[in-house]
Amino acid sequence: MKSSSSSIRLTRAAVAVIAGILIVLALFLPVLLSRLTAGGYLNGLRSTPLFLTASYLCIGCALWILYRLNLLLVNIGSQAVFTEANIRLLHEIGSGCFAVCLIGGIAQFYYLPWLFVFLAAGFMTLILHVIRNVFEQARLIKEENDYTV
Secondary structure, three states: HHHHHHHHHHHHHHHHHHHHHHHHHHHHHHHHHHHHHHHHOOOOOHHHHHHHHHHHHHHHHHHHHHHHHHHHHHHHHHOOOHHHHEEEEEHHHHHHHHHHHHHHHHOOOOOOHHHHHHHHHHHHHHHHHHHHHHHHHHHHHHHHOOOOO
């Protein structure tokens, strides 16, 4: 049990670090983008405002996903695993991944490397919805077992 709680603490710390990195990235994204385009590293980028818009939307979704993930970890840390609240959180995290998938799907029409974001986010959406369905079935089995004497 101790290793489980330390694993959850470590994961929550990683979530906080990643959220911090995303916030710093959001603050310096215009400067970073101008330096990358001036250096020729973003060949094929046709619209900086569209790139910034898509990036900020994805960062916003990622921060929201990390917040919901942190709530899920808090619930799991308090021994509430197969609950309706966690199933809802998994659904919301999957919906956030789907939003990033849509953003990447649209953005890839003006900058092709967004295709990788589209594919990765779509794959994560599928995985999260399968996990959500597994949690739902486990919750039903747990309820059934709770009513069995």
